[in-house]
Amino acid sequence: MLQICIHPFSRGRGRSARPPSPGLMMLPCSRALAGALNPKLTLNSPVVVFVSAAMIQPRVLEQEELRPLYMDFQATTPMDPRVLDAMLPYQVNYYGNPHSRTHAYGWESERAMEVAREQVANLIGADPREIVFTSGATESNNMSIKGVARFYKAKKRHVITTQTEHKCVLDSCRVLEAEGFSVSYLPVKANGLVDLELLEASFRPDTSIVSIMTINNEIGVKQPIREIGGMCRARGVFFHTDAAQAVGKIPLNVTKDNIDLMSISAHKIYGPKGVGALYVRRRPRVRLEALQSGGGQERGLRSGTVPTPLAVGMGAACLVAQEEMEYDHQRVTMLSNRLINKLTSELADVILNGDPKERYAGCVNLSFAYVEGESLLMALKDVALSSGSACTSASLEPSYVLRAIGADEDLAHSSIRFGIGRFTTAEEVDYTAEKCLHQVRRLRQMSPLWEMVQEGIDLKSINWSQH
C-alpha cells in the first residue's frame, strides 16, 4: 500500500532528507497532493514524498484465473485471426530468407514480402517502392528524424517538433541537439492541437524537417495534418508524421496530406509485434542517412533480413484495416460516446483531456478530480487500463503530454486512458463504466479534498499554513 511521509527540505542542500526506511523512494511531490495529505505544510517550501516503490505490484496470473478485460488498445492490440492465419505458413513451412536469390525458399518468401509491401502501400495511398520495413514505429521515427537531419546537415540545421510527441521522437531530437542541431519544441494549445500560426512563425530558412504525430497515443487528438503538410510543402521542408495510432483507423493519403515520411507500427493495427514500416517519399525524393548499415536491403535505408512472417502479418493487418475501417470507426465511435456519456453524466468533475471534436474516438483520456490515478487503477483491477502511455509508466511522474496541454498537476495525476478497439464489446464498455463509477465514488468518499469541495470551499483559495 501507499506509505507517505512528507518532509519539507531546503532546495540548496538537495538530498538532505533521508527516507525513513529502506524500500521507500524519495520523490518530489506536487504541492496539491502534499497539501491534500498534510494541510499543515506551507505552499512555498518544496516537499518530498516517500512513496513505496511499487504501488501496483506486478503479479503473474494463475492458469485458471480469470483475466482482466482488455481496454488498453493504444498500448498494443490483440492480433486479428485473419492476420495470424496469413502469418502461420511463413512461420511453419515457407521459412526462407527473402533475400536469397537462388532457390524457391527465397523466391516465395520474397514474393510474400512484396505482396505485403503493396498491401501496406495501398492503405496509405503510396507506391510499394516507397515502403521500408523496419522493426517498429520507434525505429522508423529514429530513422526519419536522425536520417533526414544528418543527411542535410551541411545546409540545414533546424528541426521542428511538438512537446506532445512520442518519447522516441523527443529523444531523437535530444540526440540531434547534442550533435549541434537546433530543435524547436512547439507548445500545444490547451486542447492538444498545434497552433498553426506558431508553427508558421517557427519556420527558418535552415529548417530541414518537421515532425508532428497524427493521432496522439495518450489523449487521442488528431492534428491538422493536411494543413501542416501544405505549409511544409510550400516552404520546401520535409514533413514527417508518426502515424502509428492513425494508420488503418482514419483514412490517410500521403499525396493529399502532403506527407513526406510516415511511421507505421503493426502492433497498433492488430498485427504482430516487432515490425513496422517507414514511408519515404520518392517524388520529390527524400534522402536519408541510413541508421543501420549492412547488406543494403530495403534500398540501403535499413539493412537486415526482412522478417517475412512479420511483414506478411503487417500486410494482412493493413489489408484487413482497409476493409474494416468504416465498420470499426462506427463501432468505436459509438462505444466511445457511450463510455464518455455514462461517466460524465453520472459523475461530477470528470474532464476529457484533449479536443472533444478533433480526436480519434478510441482513445479516451479522462481525469477524475480528487481521485488519485494509481489508486483508481488499482481499484479497477478487473480492467486492464493505463494512466499515461506505457513508455512513461515506469516513473510515477505525471505524463508530459498532460503537462504540455496545461492540465493541473493534480488532474494530471488522476487521469486514466481508456482504449477502445475492434474487439471491444458494448458489454465490456458498460462493465468498465459501472466499475469506474463505483470506484470513483468510493475513492472520493475517502478523499479529504472532496469533503472540502462538498462543503463549498474553493481549493485554490486555501492558504495552507505551517505550524
Add this chain to the structure above:
Amino acid sequence: MCAFNMATKTQVLSLYRMLLRESKQFPSYNYRTYALQRIKDAFRANRRIEDPKMVAKLAEEGHKTLALIKRQVKLRHTHLYTHTRIHTSSSWPFRLEPSLVSELISVYCYT
C-alpha cells in the same frame, strides 16, 4: 476450391449458418463476439445484392473465411486458453494436444 457459378439462396443461407456455428467455437470472448457480430452485419449489408456474379464472388469469400475460422478455432483449441472476467462458462480450456498440433501444421502448409 470449386468455383460457384451460381450461389443459390439456400447455399448462401447454409454458408451463413456454418459461419455462425464455427465462430461460436472461438474460446476467446472478444473474438467470438466480434466474429458473430461481423458476420451478421456483413450478410445484412449485402442482403440486397442481385447480380449473380457478385453473389458468387461474395459466396466464395465467405467460404474462404469459413475455412480460416475453422483453422483458427482449431489452433486456439490446441493452446490452453483462459477467460476474461466477463466470461463465466468454463468449458473451453484444453491442454496442449500434440496430435492436433501436427494436424494444424498440415493444414497450414497448403502448396
